[in-house]
Amino acid sequence: MKNWKKIAEANDLRIPESDLERIVPALETLEAAFRPLAKTIPDEIEPAITFRIIPEPAE
Amino acid sequence: MTILEAAQALRKRDLSSAELTEAALQRVALLNPKLNAIMTVLEESARAQAKAADEELSRGADRGPLHGIPIAVKDVFETRGVRTTCGSVIFMHHVPERDAGVVEKLAAAGAVLVGKAGMHELAYGITSNNPHFGTVHNPWDPDRVPGGSSGGSGAAVASEMVFMAMGSDTGGSIRIPASFCGTVGLKPTSGRVSRYGVMPLDFSLDHMGPLTRSVRDAAVTLEAIAGHDLRDETSSTEPVGSYLPAPGCSIRNVRIGLPQNFYFERLDPDVDMAVRRMAATAESLGAVIIPVRVPDIPALNAVGRVILLAEASALMEKYIGNRDQFGSDVLALLDQGRLLPATDYVNAQRLRRMMQREFAALWSQVDCLFTPTTPMAAPRILEKTVKLGDHTEDVRLAATRLVRGINVLGLPALSMPCGPDRRGLPLGLQIVGRPFDEALVLRVAAALEDATEYHLAKPAEG
Numbered sequence: 182m183k184n185w186k187k188i189a190e191a192n193d194l195r196i197p198e199s200d201l202e203r204i205v206p207a208l209e210t211l212e213a214a215f216r217p218l219a220k221t222i223p224d225e226i227e228p229a230i231t232f233r234i235i236p237e238p239a240e
Numbered sequence: 241m242t243i244l245e246a247a248q249a250l251r252k253r254d255l256s257s258a259e260l261t262e263a264a265l266q267r268v269a270l271l272n273p274k275l276n277a278i279m280t281v282l283e284e285s286a287r288a289q290a291k292a293a294d295e296e297l298s299r300g301a302d303r304g305p306l307h308g309i310p311i312a313v314k315d316v317f318e319t320r321g322v323r324t325t326c327g328s329v330i331f332m333h334h335v336p337e338r339d340a341g342v343v344e345k346l347a348a349a350g351a352v353l354v355g356k357a358g359m360h361e362l363a364y365g366i367t368s369n370n371p372h373f374g375t376v377h378n379p380w381d382p383d384r385v386p387g388g389s390s391g392g393s394g395a396a397v398a399s400e401m402v403f404m405a406m407g408s409d410t411g412g413s414i415r416i417p418a419s420f421c422g423t424v425g426l427k428p429t430s431g432r433v434s435r436y437g438v439m440p441l442d443f444s445l446d447h448m449g450p451l452t453r454s455v456r457d458a459a460v461t462l463e464a465i466a467g468h469d470l471r472d473e474t475s476s477t478e479p480v481g482s483y484l485p486a487p488g489c490s491i492r493n494v495r496i497g498l499p500q501n502f503y504f505e506r507l508d509p510d511v512d513m514a515v516r517r518m519a520a521t522a523e524s525l526g527a528v529i530i531p532v533r534v535p536d537i538p539a540l541n542a543v544g545r546v547i548l549l550a551e552a553s554a555l556m557e558k559y560i561g562n563r564d565q566f567g568s569d570v571l572a573l574l575d576q577g578r579l580l581p582a583t584d585y586v587n588a589q590r591l592r593r594m595m596q597r598e599f600a601a602l603w604s605q606v607d608c609l610f611t612p613t614t615p616m617a618a619p620r621i622l623e624k625t626v627k628l629g630d631h632t633e634d635v636r637l638a639a640t641r642l643v644r645g646i647n648v649l650g651l652p653a654l655s656m657p658c659g660p661d662r663r664g665l666p667l668g669l670q671i672v673g674r675p676f677d678e679a680l681v682l683r684v685a686a687a688l689e690d691a692t693e694y695h696l697a698k699p700a701e702g
Contacts, residue, residue, distance in 0.1 A: 188579055195561075196575050204576050211549075211576075214542040219587040228589035229596070230444070 182209060243403045243457040247305040250297060257297070257308030257352060261290035264310035264354050267401040271701070275377045277386075277395035278355035279315050280323060286310065289352040296350065305460040307350030312405040314390050315356040316363055317343050317448075318437040326439040327359040327389075329372045329565050340437030341469045342406060342448055349464040357405050358392030363441040364552060364570045365389055366416050366639045369621055371567040377621070378420060379699040380665055384618040387417030387639070389441075393451045394421035398699060400453075404461050408438060409447045411548060412613075412643030415655040418451055419668025420618035422657045422697060424685070425451045426458040429676045430650030431476030433462075434469035442551040444474075444589075445544065445647045454695060455656060455685040459483040462678060478676050485686035492526030494684060497606035502537045503642060506628045508616040510661035515612045518658045518669045521691055522610070522684065530606050535598040540645035543595065546580060546588035547648065553577025569636075592648055599649050603674045608684055613655040613668030614639050642670065652678045656685050657694040666697070 185205050189196045241249075249255040265283055272278050293308035318324045318336035325331045339347070346353070358376045360368045368376035368391025376391040378384040379399040386395040390407030394417030397405050407414040409427040418425025426449040433448040440446055450461040462483045469475040498519055504512055523529050553574050559565060560574055602609075615638055616626055625632050646653045651672055658669035669688075673681035689695050 185579055192578070194575070194578050196578075197563075200571065200575060204572050204579075207572075208576055208579060211542060211545055214538065215546055215584060215588070218539050218542065218591055219584070222587060222590050222594065226590045226594055228586050229593040230589050 183212065242454040243305055243309050243452065243460060244454070246309055246403060247307070250308050257290040257293040258287070260308065261286050261310050261352050261354065264402055267399065268355065271379075271399050271401060274382060275379060275395045275399055276358055276374045277376055277392040277399065277401060278312060279325065279358045279373055279392065280356040282322065282353055282355055286352050286354045293350050293352060303348070303350035304464065306346065306464050309351050309404070310354045310402050311346065311351045312355045312357045312393065312396050312402045313343060313346070313353065314359050314393050314405065314407050316359060316408050316439045317406060318439065319343055319353070319356065322356065324356065324439065325373070326363065327361045327370050327373060330559050331439070332372070336437070338437055341434030341471065342465050343437065345465045345467075354402055357390070357396050360389035360391060361567050361570050362556070363389040363408055363410060363413060364573055366412070366636050367621070368392060368417070375621060378618050380422065380618065384620050384665070385420065387420035387618060389413040390417050390451065394418060394423055394425070397421070397423045397451045397453060400698070404450050404452045404457060407449060407451050408441070409449060409647065410441045410445045411544060411647055412640045414447070414449050414451060415613050415643050415653060415668065415670060416639050418655040419613035420666065422666030422699070423451045423453060424455050424458045424657070424695070425449065425655045426462060426678070427646070427653050428462060428466065428678055429476070429652045431474050431478070432652070432676065432678065433465050434467070434472045434475050436469050436471040440555060442548050442555070444551065445548055447647065455654070455682060455689045456484060458654065459485060459682045459686070476676070481679050483679050483682050485683045488690065489683050489687050490526065491522060491684050491687040494527045494608070494680070495530055495606045496522055496527050496684070497530050497532035497602065497609040499534045499609065499611060500531050501533050503534070503611040506615055506631055506633070507612060508628060508661065510617070511612045511615060511667050514659040514667045515610060515669050518688055518692070519610050521688055525687055525691060527684070532602060532605055532609070534602065534609070535595060537645050539591070540595050540648050541641065543588045543591045544644045544648040546584050547592065549573060549577035550580050550585040550588070596649055607674070607680055609672040611670045611672065612642055613670040615642060617661045617663070617665035617667055646672055651675060652681050654681050654685050656689065657697065659694050660697065
């Protein structure tokens with residue numbers, strides 16, 4: 182289990198402790214579902230993020 | 241009355257746009273105090289637009305089926321000179337200088353904008369229980385949520401305030417209110433409808449689409465709003481088709497996939513029965529029902545949650561210093577997104593590409609999928625959990641479980657009424673299609689609508 186409190190402090194996120202306690206179970210559940218999936222990704226798979234270079238019109 | 245029926249009446253001079261608009265404004269005045277579906281009513285400009293539509297139609301300048309039809313748009317669509325809040329106190333005084341691309345297209349089609357529809361704060365939730373602008377209520381039972389985040393759009397259409405209301409859908413926010421309010425809700429393919437001028441919740445999952453009283457009304461709206469927009473980087477250049485299903489359209493030999501895994505697990509039994517009944521109806525119309533196994537949807541949902549949490553938190557990072565500006569549910573999601581490592585986000589986008597490929601293989605077996613839209617009917621306001629079988633589940637996670645993954649894949653999906661549950665509340669059938677095959681999705685839905693009467697049910701006004 183990650184120490185979310187330390188992660189929040191290290192990143193200076195300023196999340197009150199009571200708010201942090203409220204979200205930890207959801208984060209833990211998501212991590213448990215997501216972490217094994219991330220280990221299955223073949224190296225050649227690129228992220229599905231859009232980035233296009235659009236040619237500038239000639240002057 | 242539907243858009244197409246009203247359009248016919250307008251052209252026969254049985255009705256005028258001014259009359260339709262007055263009727264819409266009267267419905268808003270009568271029902272909005274109870275439902276809170278419309279945040280901003282645009283009486284003066286709506287009357288002026290209706291007058292102009294009547295004048296144009298009388299001289300034969302016909303802009304198509306939406307001409308003179310009263311509509312609303314979710315308060316996430318920017319409207320020039322009209323406050324656009326995104327349901328957030330942060331944007332309480334935001335008066336844009338531009339119209340969203342969709343708003344431009346609806347104006348060009350002659351639609352009459354009656355108001356801006358209420359919504360969940362920042363479009364980040366499924367209840368539309370908004371701490372800043374009040375709770376939106378479900379017309380079928382005001383003690384229940386209309387769904388969200390486009391809850392005002394669903395409530396406004398279901399209560400017949402307007403013929404169509406635009407919504408946005410990042411993880412089900414058009415289809416969930418359509419299911420809970422008993423309307424049609426169409427989430428088009430990613431890139432099919434411009435996101436320009438729509439206040440974003442997320443960069444890569446947001447979709448824009450209509451909520452309507454009939455499938456064909458959704459089709460004519462899509463015809464009006466679809467198309468490439470240079471101002472939206474993700475807008476597609478794929479040609480816009482003809483979406484309006486013909487009268488008596490056939491679905492003979494259409495291959496409909498009925499998932500054998502995931503989608504029919506942990507459902508209210510009424511939902512299970514209603515969706516299977518629609519599949520049986522489709523089969524009686526000549527469609528071929530094919531049992532299929534779908535790829536790992538819980539994994540797809542986890543990927544969708546990581547992407548949404550990270551992107552929404554990145555968007556709102558500059559505002560989060562003032563925590564009092566956010567409702568507690570939205571703040572909890574934003575905090576979760578801030579705690580996720582960047583590697584998770586990048587890997588989620590890589591998994592998205594892998595899953596898109598896995599899902600694509602399904603389209604060699606079937607032409608569309610039938611699933612429930614939501615596993616249950618509308619929950620009560622402030623209800624935090626729902627019991628489905630032996631499982632007690634968070635209401636938000638339950639409501640999004642069957643719809644979220646479709647946003648990750650960018651596929652077109654439509655929710656349509658498929659019958660009441662034992663308490664008389666609406667339920668939704670979700671039809672998912674191939675990329676850019678909205679025409680097939682709409683044709684299948686229209687054939688089912690022609691063969692059933694679930695879409696004709698109306699909430700009681702008490």
